[in-house]
Structure formats: structure tokens, C-alpha cells
Amino acid sequence: MRSAKDFFAPLAVGAPQPVREVPARPTRMIHFFDPSNPKMAAKVPDMIGTVDVLLGNLEDAVKADNKLAARQGLVDIAKATDFGPTQLWTRINALDSPWVLDDLTTLVTEIGDKLDVIMVPKVQGAEDIHYIDRLLAQLEAKAGLTRPILVHAILETARGMVNVEEICGASPRMQGISLGPADLAADRKMKTTRVGGGHPGYLVRQDPVDGDIQGQRSTYQQDLWHYTVARMVDACAMHGIYAYYGPFGDIKDVVACEDQFRNAFLLGCVGTWTLHPAQIAIARKVFSPDPADVAHAYRVKAAMGDGTGAVMLDGKMEDDASLKQCLVMVELAQQLGAIDPELGEQYEAARASVADQEA
Ligand SMILES: CC(=O)SCCNC(=O)CCNC(=O)[C@H](O)C(C)(C)COP(=O)(O)OP(=O)(O)OC[C@H]1O[C@@H](n2cnc3c(N)ncnc32)[C@H](O)[C@@H]1OP(=O)(O)O
Numbered sequence: 001m002r003s004a005k006d007f008f009a010p011l012a013v014g015a016p017q018p019v020r021e022v023p024a025r026p027t028r029m030i031h032f033f034d035p036s037n038p039k040m041a042a043k044v045p046d047m048i049g050t051v052d053v054l055l056g057n058l059e060d061a062v063k064a065d066n067k068l069a070a071r072q073g074l075v076d077i078a079k080a081t082d083f084g085p086t087q088l089w090t091r092i093n094a095l096d097s098p099w100v101l102d103d104l105t106t107l108v109t110e111i112g113d114k115l116d117v118i119m120v121p122k123v124q125g126a127e128d129i130h131y132i133d134r135l136l137a138q139l140e141a142k143a144g145l146t147r148p149i150l151v152h153a154i155l156e157t158a159r160g161m162v163n164v165e166e167i168c169g170a171s172p173r174m175q176g177i178s179l180g181p182a183d184l185a186a187d188r189k190m191k192t193t194r195v196g197g198g199h200p201g202y203l204v205r206q207d208p209v210d211g212d213i214q215g216q217r218s219t220y221q222q223d224l225w226h227y228t229v230a231r232m233v234d235a236c237a238m239h240g241i242y243a244y245y246g247p248f249g250d251i252k253d254v255v256a257c258e259d260q261f262r263n264a265f266l267l268g269c270v271g272t273w274t275l276h277p278a279q280i281a282i283a284r285k286v287f288s289p290d291p292a293d294v295a296h297a298y299r300v301k302a303a304m305g306d307g308t309g310a311v312m313l314d315g316k317m318e319d320d321a322s323l324k325q326c327l328v329m330v331e332l333a334q335q336l337g338a339i340d341p342e343l344g345e346q347y348e349a350a351r352a353s354v355a356d357q358e359a
């Protein structure tokens with residue numbers, strides 16, 4: 001572990017100054033595409049402005065024979081495209097794979113000025129982030145970059161899970177963490193074969209009525225990912241970085257997808273992965289606060305005056321702590337309103353309606 005005074009020092013001569021705070025840019029949906037797939041790649045220009053993040057995926061889901069084509073495809077797309085308000089991320093191959101070194105050297109030196117964040121799969125501990133951190137600093141210096149590339153880890157091994165706090169705090173480059181439920185399930189030897197989402201077998205059952213064990217008893221399906229997401233959110237919040245749900249593989253089940261995304265949003269995640277165009281609108285809906293909730297947050301803010309003490313609003317107690325909850329909502333609405341004109345109008349209407357009532 002570096003000492004506190006060295007933590008923000010560049011790790012290579014000529015590398016850019018590390019950031020002290022992760023930029024608060026909306027990242028509701030990290031949209032995956034395979035740069036070696038011509039149909040998907042052709043859609044990238046039209047997706048700019050419709051998603052917060054476009055991620056050129058080089059790892060799992062890209063066939064081994066296409067790894068080099070995917071890397072080169074991403075370079076070509078990045079060079080030819082103005083991404084405007086949309087961030088460009090990539091997911092590199094795993095650190096023990098034969099491709100990762102060339103992924104990093106090629107991408108940083110060729111398109112490092114376009115890349116906002118590098119997603120690193122199967123991170124096991126702080127040592128993986130330290131390796132990436134130093135290598136990126138060397139490559140940034142070589143490429144003459146003036147802005148550091150940030151790092152995002154996927155939480156998808158049991159060891160990574162146990163080390164999640166140290167991973168989050170391993171470098172000022174750490175932007176956030178995503179849940180990787182497929183690899184994590186395999187690594188933990190969980191007995192689900194689904195990519196994220198629930199399982200009908202994971203449930204609690206109502207007590208027997210009149211001792212009749214075989215009688216009619218309601219069951220309630222539980223969230224397999226609750227513990228993992230909650231722990232990830234705490235680790236991220238502790239280190240001032242962002243938490244994300246990952247993939248939801250049942251593309252056709254848009255209803256359960258929305259539920260899984262909302263659970264993550266309510267627990268503190270700021271976004272999710274979208275694997276298919278059908279999931280983009282769901283992520284936008286779920287990870288943008290409801291204007292009614294934003295209006296309520298503005299009402300509490302107005303009612304709380306200087307922010308201290310307790311008041312009654314609609315029969316409910318509000319105080320310093322509930323005001324802080326409301327400020328989370330207001331701040332998010334302001335950030336999203338600034339990049340999404342339609343939402344901006346709805347949130348402004350929410351704010352104005354409260355201001356009118358107060359006047
Ligand atoms: C566990 C993990 O690691 S998850 C992360 C890794 N996985 C991924 O990145 C998967 C990304 N997504 C995909 O590969 C694809 O969406 C699949 C394989 C799931 C489904 O693909 P398809 O069978 O082509 O789906 P479908 O026929 O519904 O596609 C409709 C259109 O959307 C396009 N499309 C599908 N996925 C995407 C995408 N992620 N981005 C842009 N366009 C897409 C298709 O090319 C197709 O285009 P067309 O109308 O011009 O023919």
C-alpha cells in the first residue's frame with residue numbers, strides 16, 4: 001500500500017496527474033458491443049447520445065478467433081468517431097490471458113485520448129489494480145496523454161468479493177465496480193446457470209397453516225444477488241467510487257430485467273450493463289429518478305429550511321437524515337437533467353411546482 005502522501009503522485013515520469021475525485025458523469029447504461037461484429041459496429045455512430053457509455057468489449061462473448069479483429073475494430077471505430085456526450089469505455093481481456101498486454105499497449109497508445117475508462121475483468125485483489133495502474137501510467141506517458149484513463153473492476157470471483165474494499169481503494173484511477181454474476185456464480189459454485197437475475201428455487205415459504213406441512217403455502221422468491229450488491233455498494237461508497245449492476249442475460253424477459261435493475265438502483269447502484277438494444281430504455285427508465293420522487297425531495301428540502309431539526313410532511317417525519325436522502329435524489333436529477341433535455345424539463349417542472357407552492 002502506498003503512503004497517503006504518495007497516493008496521488010503519478011506512477012511514471014510524464015504520466016498525467018491522477019484525479020482526486022471521480023468525475024460525476026451519468027453512467028446509467030454501459031452498453032456493450034463487439035467491435036469485431038460488423039452489424040453491431042455499424043450501429044455505434046447512431047447510438048451516440050442514446051446511451052451514457054459505449055463499451056467496446058474485447059473479453060468474454062468475443063470468440064477467440066476474433067480477439068485481434070475486435071481490438072483493431074475498436075481502434076478504427078474510436079479514431080473515426082466523435083463520441084460527443086457519450087463516454088467510450090472498453091473491457092480488456094483477463095490479466096492472465098494471452099491478449100491483455102497487447103490490448104493495453106495498443107489501445108492506450110492508439111486511442112488513449114478517446115478512452116474514458118478501462119474495465120478490468122476477474123479482478124482478485126489490489127495487486128491486479130496496482131499492476132494496471134503502473135502500466136497505464138507508463139503507456140499514458142509514452143502516448144503523451146494529458147488526462148488519466150480511469151479503471152473499473154468487475155466483481156466476479158470469490159477472492160475479489162472478499163477483497164472488494166481494498167480493490168475499491170487501490171488507486172485514484174478506480175472509477176467503479178460492476179457485479180459479474182455469471183463468472184461469480186461459477187467461481188462460487190452457485191447452482192444457477194443464469195446470467196444474473198433470480199432463481200425460482202431461491203425462496204422462503206410461508207409457515208404451515210394449522211400445522212399442515214403439505215397444505216397450500218405461499219412462497220416468495222428472493223434476490224440471489226442482494227448480499228453481493230449491498231456489499232459492493234458499501235465498498236464503493238466508502239471509497240467515493242460508483243457501483244453498477246452487471247449483465248442480465250434473459251434479453252426477452254424485459255419485466256424481470258427491470259426488476260433486477262431497480263433492486264440495484266434502490267440499493268445504491270448508479271447504472272447497469274446493457275447487452276442488447278432492448279435493455280437501453282429499461283436502464284434509462286430505472287436509473288433516472290421518477291419526477292414524482294424528485295418533487296418530493298424538493299418539498300422536503302424546502303420544508304427543512306436550514307436543514308436541521310424535524311418537521312411533519314404528509315404525516316411523515318422528516319429530519320436532517322431524510323433531507324440527506326432527498327439531496328441524493330436532487331443531485332442526481334440535476335446531473336441527469338443537464339445531459340438529457342427531456343428529463344431536464346420534467347425535473348425542472350418538479351422543482352418549479354414546489355417553488356410555486358412555497359411562494
Ligand atoms: C457475462 C458477460 O460477460 S456479459 C457481457 C458480454 N456479452 C455481451 O457483450 C453480449 C452483447 N450482445 C450480444 O452479443 C447480442 O445482443 C446477443 C448475442 C445477445 C443477441 O444478438 P442477436 O441474436 O443478433 O439479437 P437480435 O436478433 O435480437 O438483434 C437485433 C438487432 O440488434 C443488433 N444488436 C444486438 N445486440 C446489440 C448490441 N449489444 N449493440 C448494438 N446492436 C446490437 C443486432 O445486430 C441486430 O441488428 P439487425 O437488426 O441489423 O440485424
Ligand SMILES: O=CC(=O)O
Nearest residue numbers: 156180181182183
Ligand atoms: O462478466 C460478467 C459476468 O457476469 O461474468
Ligand SMILES: [Mg+2]
Nearest residue numbers: 060156180183
Ligand atoms: Mg465475466
